[in-house]
Amino acid sequence: MFPKNVKTTLLCGPKDLSKSFMYEAAMYWAEEGQQLVYITPILLEKRPAICHDRRNPSVTALKLMRFIYLSDYEALEQHLYKLHTYATMVPSVLLIDELDDYLLSDEAPGDNNSCIAKICALILHSMNLCSRILEKNVHVCVWTSSSLVNNFIQTIYFRNIWNLTKKEDGKVILMKRCSIRSSLERSYIYYKFQDGMRVLQQILGDLKV
Numbered sequence: 729m730f731p732k733n734v735k736t737t738l739l740c741g742p743k744d745l746s747k748s749f750m751y752e753a754a755m756y757w758a759e760e761g762q763q764l765v766y767i768t769p770i771l772l773e774k775r776p777a778i779c780h781d782r783r784n785p786s787v788t789a790l791k792l793m794r795f796i797y798l799s800d801y802e803a804l805e806q807h808l809y810k811l812h813t814y815a816t817m818v819p820s821v822l823l824i825d826e827l828d829d830y831l832l833s834d835e836a837p838g839d840n841n842s843c844i845a846k847i848c849a850l851i852l853h854s855m856n857l858c859s860r861i862l863e864k865n866v867h868v869c870v871w872t873s874s875s876l877v878n879n880f881i882q883t884i885y886f887r888n889i890w891n892l893t894k895k896e897d898g899k900v901i902l903m904k905r906c907s908i909r910s911s912l913e914r915s916y917i918y919y920k921f922q923d924g925m926r927v928l929q930q931i932l933g934d935l936k937v
C-alpha cells in the first residue's frame with residue numbers, strides 16, 4: 729500500500745495539541761526548502777504555540793508555505809483530486825490538520841471505516857502524482873484525534889505513526905512511536921513552559937535509525 733516515493737506520518741493525539749505540532753512540522757519542511765500545502769478545517773487566526781524554541785520562519789520559508797482552509801469532506805476530496813495540477817506550486821509536502829473534522833462531517837460518504845480508507849487512499853494517490861511530476865520523494869503528515877487512533881486502517885496507509893498523550897494536567901506530553909515493521913521504539917517527552925511553548929527535554933530509547 730505504501731508507494732516508496734511517498735513518506736507518510738500519522739500523529740494521533742488530543743485535538744488541542746494539533747496546531748502546535750502541525751505548524752512546527754510546516755516550519756521545518758519550509759526551512760528545508762520544501763514547497764508545502766497545509767490544509768485545515770479551521771482558520772489559523774494567530775501563530776500557534778511552538779514545541780521548540782524556534783525563531784519565526786524566514787521570508788523565503790513563508791513563500792513555500794501555502795495554507796488552505798477547507799470547510800468539509802467534499803471540499804477536501806475535490807482539492808486532493810487537483811493537488812498535482814497547481815500551476816505555480818506542486819507541493820512536495822502535504823499536511824492535513826484535524827482530519828477527523830472532515831471524516832465525521834455530514835458530507836462524509838458511507839460508514840466510518842470505508843470513508844477513512846477512501847480519503848487515505850486519495851491522499852496517497854494525490855501525493856504520488858506530485859512525486860512523479862517533481863521527480864523526487866514527497867511527504868504526508870496527518871493529525872487525527874479519534875477516527876484513526878488505534879484503528880487497524882492506520883497501519884495500511886501510514887508507515888510512521890506516533891501517539892501523543894498528555895500527562896500531569898497537560899504540563900507534560902509523551903510522544904511514542906508505534907513500530908510496524910521494526911522492533912525499534914522511540915519516545916520523547918515535552919515539558920510545557922509558561923508561554924505555552926513545549927520543549928523536548930528528554931529522549932528515551934535507542935534513537936539510531
